Amino acid sequence: MFERPQLQTTRLKKNKLHTSRFHPTFGAQVLGEGRTRFVLWAPGAHRVDVEVEGLPSVTMDQADDGRVTAEVACEHGARYRYRVFDKDDEQGSLVPDPAARAQAGDIDGPSVVIDPNNYQWKNADWQGRPWHETVLYELHVGTLGGFKGVRQHLPYLAELGVNAIELMPVSEFPGARNWGYDGVLPYAVEASYGSPDDMKALIDEAHSYGLMVFLDVVYNHFGPDGNYLANYAGAFFREDLVTPWGPSIDFRQPMVRRYFIDNALMWLEEYHLDGLRFDAVHAISEQDFLVELAGTIRTQMAPERHIHLVLENEGNTASLLNQQQFTAQWNDDWHNVMHVLLTGEQEGYYSDFVDNATPRLARCLSEGFIFQGHTSRHGHSRGEPSAHLPPTAFVAFLQNHDQTGNRALGERLSMLADADSLAAAEVLLLLSPMIPLLFMGEEWGSTRPFLFFTEHNEELAQAVREGRRAEFADFSAFFDEKSRERIPDPNALTTFEASIPDFAARETSPFAACLHRYRTLLALRHQHIVPRLPGAEALGAKVLGDKAVLARWRMSDDTQLVIALNLGQQAAATPGLGVGQLLYETTEGAAKATESGRMPPRAAAAWLRHTPGDEEVSA
Numbered sequence: 001m002f003e004r005p006q007l008q009t010t011r012l013k014k015n016k017l018h019t020s021r022f023h024p025t026f027g028a029q030v031l032g033e034g035r036t037r038f039v040l041w042a043p044g045a046h047r048v049d050v051e052v053e054g055l056p057s058v059t060m061d062q063a064d065d066g067r068v069t070a071e072v073a074c075e076h077g078a079r080y081r082y083r084v085f086d087k088d089d090e091q092g093s094l095v096p097d098p099a100a101r102a103q104a105g106d107i108d109g110p111s112v113v114i115d116p117n118n119y120q121w122k123n124a125d126w127q128g129r130p131w132h133e134t135v136l137y138e139l140h141v142g143t144l145g146g147f148k149g150v151r152q153h154l155p156y157l158a159e160l161g162v163n164a165i166e167l168m169p170v171s172e173f174p175g176a177r178n179w180g181y182d183g184v185l186p187y188a189v190e191a192s193y194g195s196p197d198d199m200k201a202l203i204d205e206a207h208s209y210g211l212m213v214f215l216d217v218v219y220n221h222f223g224p225d226g227n228y229l230a231n232y233a234g235a236f237f238r239e240d241l242v243t244p245w246g247p248s249i250d251f252r253q254p255m256v257r258r259y260f261i262d263n264a265l266m267w268l269e270e271y272h273l274d275g276l277r278f279d280a281v282h283a284i285s286e287q288d289f290l291v292e293l294a295g296t297i298r299t300q301m302a303p304e305r306h307i308h309l310v311l312e313n314e315g316n317t318a319s320l321l322n323q324q325q326f327t328a329q330w331n332d333d334w335h336n337v338m339h340v341l342l343t344g345e346q347e348g349y350y351s352d353f354v355d356n357a358t359p360r361l362a363r364c365l366s367e368g369f370i371f372q373g374h375t376s377r378h379g380h381s382r383g384e385p386s387a388h389l390p391p392t393a394f395v396a397f398l399q400n401h402d403q404t405g406n407r408a409l410g411e412r413l414s415m416l417a418d419a420d421s422l423a424a425a426e427v428l429l430l431l432s433p434m435i436p437l438l439f440m441g442e443e444w445g446s447t448r449p450f451l452f453f454t455e456h457n458e459e460l461a462q463a464v465r466e467g468r469r470a471e472f473a474d475f476s477a478f479f480d481e482k483s484r485e486r487i488p489d490p491n492a493l494t495t496f497e498a499s500i501p502d503f504a505a506r507e508t509s510p511f512a513a514c515l516h517r518y519r520t521l522l523a524l525r526h527q528h529i530v531p532r533l534p535g536a537e538a539l540g541a542k543v544l545g546d547k548a549v550l551a552r553w554r555m556s557d558d559t560q561l562v563i564a565l566n567l568g569q570q571a572a573a574t575p576g577l578g579v580g581q582l583l584y585e586t587t588e589g590a591a592k593a594t595e596s597g598r599m600p601p602r603a604a605a606a607w608l609r610h611t612p613g614d615e616e617v618s619a
Helices: 146-152 154-160 195-207 254-270 288-300 334-344 348-353 357-367 401-405 419-431 458-471 494-496 511-532 592-596
Strands: 028-034 035-041 046-052 065-073 077-085 093-095 126-128 136-139 164-165 185-189 213-219 239-245 248-249 275-280 308-311 329-330 392-398 435-439 537-545 548-554 560-566 582-585 603-609
Touching: 028 126, 035 077, 046 065, 046 548, 146 154, 146 195, 146 248, 146 435, 154 329, 154 582, 185 254, 195 213, 213 308, 254 288, 288 308, 288 357, 334 357, 357 537, 419 511, 419 560, 419 603, 435 494, 511 582, 537 560, 537 592, 582 592, 592 603
Parallel strands: 136 164, 136 435, 164 213, 213 275, 275 308, 308 329, 329 392, 392 435
Antiparallel strands: 028 035, 035 065, 046 077, 077 093, 239 248, 537 548, 548 560, 560 603, 582 603
């Protein structure tokens, strides 16, 4: 049985983390001695009252910067709302606190005062792990049974060989079923997943297993239901700029920037998270906000802690990727070209990766991004040169929530790709110097779908249902209306239930063989790749033939990591590789045949070379 690798984990001095550097600008702030201060940014309101259950309402004081404040005799657990008045409105409107740490029920329920020091940490001295050690495992908290349900899987994940779990967004959203990207209260933990203390207990226990915890946060839009900010803080949004989700958030406003920067600091300080993944930052109009966000986090965090900031950014802005700003970026280019090579699909965003797919993969392995100022299918260029960045600046993945769940039927690669070719691709994913990310269930080749699911009110549910089906009208498999009826209803409970991973099947046939392969490859990564990653650099990748490449990296101890991959149906001619230490081959004899000059189809092999040889590989 594979044993969890005993990688180095450094810790802070005892109780160091109990002293928070974070002082929130907004929300309910517990002052002690039975008093709480409430702060709301409401520049468009004539008057705001805070109404704490069981107490008389209190009219809040107005400041010149648009904030309103009040102190009330209440403490942790108190329920409250704001009543916002227009100039000619005598009744006012009740709204939740947009900076509430929790809600009593759903988005329209009362907000709850949360004392961030209420939870007593068992691993308060946890410092985290260096980035180069990271193997990410993305999961959806709701499909695993909430925070307590995720905790039950921690021993398995630690034994598997991942050392970081990445939670899809957990901020309060409408209903109890959602991917999390429809969140409307970014500070509040989704009530159906558990309480803030439940989330902290998950993170605390993960740290005891040596697992880091990352959170996906959404700063580019709010969901379509339950966002009341426009009612009293119209300046939060721009009228002149519209995103796919509605009016753009106005990051020109200092208070808007502060709202999201504070949110990031809250997750890192109060919840002891190890990192954040920032969703679709290319949709943020003021890109200098990203620089301010990262700079503030780096300044505020204790220097001893390992804090990792990861981007999703269609813009491929390589200049943001340095240790003073962002640690890494999800490399969609890597996924997209691999998906084309594995499945032959050409529609949608995959169309950008069909022509010269194999040379594009070689560029990706050599330089990080494929699009580095190149023109996309939309006719505009995107990306910046990235060859100067280390391989660890890129997060590679074969599957994630987006590329699986945004398919009409939510199929995983296990249902779309040849099994031998997929096993070969896994070698490149798990043994290359890029940081690998797995999506829950991938490691045993689960055949269950991951679908798009929601729990909206019926009017919005109908709009989402129709929009979802219209989205795929241009795809060949869904040209006619009858075929689109096969697309699952996002709002149906059965759609959510179908997306629950079948963990119980992982040790059974035929899934056990795939799980064993992942365990073996992850063990090899921790033993042979991770210790050599700091300072590793790409030496280049060579096209061997259709869907076949040979890539090399110089590691920190001057050994060479060599990976040969052939996803094609024909054998590929290979140059002489010299003698090396074989790490892994997908089929018996594949490495020897490759070393002899002819790599078998649908195969991969990886070596470490300890002797001098050719170090340059022409692309």
